[in-house]
Amino acid sequence: MLNPKEIRKDFPILNVNVHGKQLVYLDNAATSQKPNQVIDTLTAYYRNYNSNVHRGVHTLSIKATEQYESAREKIAKFINAPSDSLIYTKGTTDGINLVAHSWGLENIESGDEILLTEMEHHSNLVPWQILAEKNGATLKFIPVTESGALDLSQLNILLTSKTKLVAITQMSNVLGTINPVKEICRQAHALGAYMLIDAAQSVPHMPVDVEDIGCDFLAFSSHKMLGPTGIGCLYIKKAILETMNPVNHGGDMVKEVTLNQATWNDLPIRFEAGTPNIADAIALGTAIDYLTELGMDQVQAYEEHLTTYALDVLKGLSEDFIFYGIPDPTKRGAIISFYSPEIHPHDIGTVLDRQGIAIRAGHHCAMPLVNGRLGLPATARASFYIYNTEEEVDMLVDSLKKTLQYFNR
Amino acid sequence: MSSSNPSFNELDDIYQDIILDHYRRPRNKVNIPDPDLFSRGFNPFCGDEVTLMITLATENQIKAIGFTGQGCSISQASASILTELIKGKSLKEIMEISDVFRNLVKGLAVSDEDLDKLGELEALKGVSKFPVRIKCALLPWSTLEDAISKNKDL
Structure with a gap:
């Protein structure tokens, strides 16, 4: 199994602070970060x-x-x-x-x-x-x-x-x-x-x-x-x-x-x-x-592992958020779209950003799917890569809980 | 109001109780049949949408206004506040308010006298600290300006 802790050492941007918090970068489907080698x-x-x-x-x-x-x-x-x-x-x-x-x-x-x-x-x-x-x-x-x-x-x-x-x-x-x-x-x-x-x-x-x-x-x-x-x-x-x-x-x-x-x-x-x-x-x-060098089969296996973990811990939020996509993590990549009827995806994105967590909110350049098929104005989307960790998934879950508390004050 | 978590304090600048109240209980969110002024504003970047429908009492004064739309709390609260604020006002007064509001959310200086014209809109002042959300706050106002400018008689 890949060791994300080792991989992270190659990515200088992962040490950047955002609003005083260490960056948690979960917008990899938009663009990935770059290692020192590149x-x-x-x-x-x-x-x-x-x-x-x-x-x-x-x-x-x-x-x-x-x-x-x-x-x-x-x-x-x-x-x-x-x-x-x-x-x-x-x-x-x-x-x-x-x-x-x-x-x-x-x-x-x-x-x-x-x-x-x-x-x-x-x-x-x-x-x-x-x-x-x-x-x-x-x-x-x-x-x-x-x-x-x-x-x-x-x-x-x-x-x-x-x-x-x-x-x-x-x-x-x-x-x-x-x-x-x-x-x-x-x-x-x-x-x-x-x-x-x-x-x-x-x-x-x-x-x-x-x-x-x-x-x-x-x-x-x-x-x-x-x-x-x-x-x-x-x-x-x-x-x-x-x-x-x-x-x-x-x-x-x-x-x-x-x-x-x-x-x-x-x-x-x-x-x-x-x-x-x-x-x-x-x-x-x-x-x-x-x-x-990492091996693409290893990359896929690690992301499947992380997606399995994420889908499992996100279940705890299923009363407040709808999670989209095939439940079977072997049939999907490390991309999770979610939606709350109470809090608009952009507001979720802004609040998570203040916790240092980067996600994407919007129609993801797939308006016929998001607006048409799913019937949503937008979704929030977390997407992972080789340097993301279970700890970061936990931070996402924790921050989503805080976001709910904040808006339901 | 709000939370003990320090990273949420800054969020209080943007998500004031007034804003969340307008978001959850939007005012004048109704269709107005046969409007004199009409425009649909859309922000392709984030999908926020506001449609304004206005009837005029005189050539220059707003009688009834309604909006429909979907989007984030900032865009929808801004629309809701707009509908309450401009009812009964002349188009000239409305354009003045729009200018002052633009300056406010862009973080420019606004005199106390001008601020008084904004009413609850002042609650959106904190948006100036969140640059990507400025266009959310301005969407209903851009839509309103478009509705007015499309009617060449005015």
């Missing part, structure tokens, strides 16, 4: 070998290019993908938009259907709304059950020969639900549909193997997995990637340019026009090293 990689790049990639013959440029490309290899290996099928993006949103603007615009036709779910983050919903409107496609949605799982009994009705794309989150950022993407992918492929996975919440917290899942597209972000903001990755199956046209055009993505035309560079940098986010890509590689 911070040091960033500063080492800027201090020692800051240089542009793929063009210089000088020593620094060669080192920057090596580091940039070796990070890509590490990240690709991390999700069991070939490195020439992995595109650097700004993040999950950017990756999904790339698929919509390139593959989507050229392949989704009038009358086609795009199958999504009711639990998608806006980033895996709005790009498809725009595309559907442009190309005359129809959006369909797999419903969410009362317990917070996908209602897969509807799948064989919703999935038809008209379905061109199935785009689904692997882990809900509101409910923590882990969706059976491999099985859904199998059924999608059987009907000739393509499969995209929003892995923003899954890749940081559990082993993800694109080969095993068999998906066609998979997008994730660095900043939720110990890495810097502004960088992410998009995996695209090689055979599809070869048929796709780049969305951005300019330097680095071209092979030969004349005044009137250009030919595209090799994969995957064909999709990375302009000077890329070099420092953050290399630092994401360090985050991958950190997680690989």
Whole structure:
């Protein structure tokens, strides 16, 4: 089992005081904290070998290019993908938009259907709304059950020969639900549909193997997995990637340019026009090293342990709070949304903040799920990572009790 | 009022009893049919929502006002206090109150004379110490200004 006490030593921010209290950071589904190793990689790049990639013959440029490309290899290996099928993006949103603007615009036709779910983050919903409107496609949605799982009994009705794309989150950022993407992918492929996975919440917290899942597209972000903001990755199956046209055009993505035309560079940098986010890509590689050393199966096991503990102790508050998500901690990630009919989530968030506890309050960029399906104005959400402890869960429970006392004065 | 826990003392600045009372028992939380002035304010960041419906006695004076909405205690209490405060007032007086209130929650200096115009709104003064909550307190007032500005005749 992971030892969070040891892990915490690598995260300087965990010693920061908030309103005179030591920070208890439970907003990891929004963004994770960064270990010294990642911070040091960033500063080492800027201090020692800051240089542009793929063009210089000088020593620094060669080192920057090596580091940039070796990070890509590490990240690709991390999700069991070939490195020439992995595109650097700004993040999950950017990756999904790339698929919509390139593959989507050229392949989704009038009358086609795009199958999504009711639990998608806006980033895996709005790009498809725009595309559907442009190309005359129809959006369909797999419903969410009362317990917070996908209602897969509807799948064989919703999935038809008209379905061109199935785009689904692997882990809900509101409910923590882990969706059976491999099985859904199998059924999608059987009907000739393509499969995209929003892995923003899954890749940081559990082993993800694109080969095993068999998906066609998979997008994730660095900043939720110990890495810097502004960088992410998009995996695209090689055979599809070869048929796709780049969305951005300019330097680095071209092979030969004349005044009137250009030919595209090799994969995957064909999709990375302009000077890329070099420092953050290399630092994401360090985050991958950190997680690989811990072992993603160990990361998942620890978070399952912590979620089990949290769900158990939070039961003591079930008279005042409703807790959402599948009760079985093996079928969900370390994300717990809760709601009190008496105290609005923002007020809970403000009061917890004064205790040094950082949670998220709002619709979590999933308005159709929170406002629509759950029928709530917002939820409060605590989300955990490798450095969170049982003591911190106890502090959350204690502070929620104090919050109730305060508002019920 | 309130608690012996020192970290809760600062919270008393924002969560005064008046605020929690308006939150739990909102005044004028009713639909007004055929309003002369109408606007729905929404804060996309946190989902707070306030809809204002107003009928006018004269071209320049408010007769009836109601609101609907959902959101945090600050936004909903601010809306409830607004409806009580502006009833019977002229649009000019209302705009003055709105300006003074904006200054108050932003932590700017407000004269005693101006403060008297605010009534129970003064209870939201502590919001100035919680910058992310300022927009909660101002949501009903932005909505009101929008409702007034949409009616070009006024």
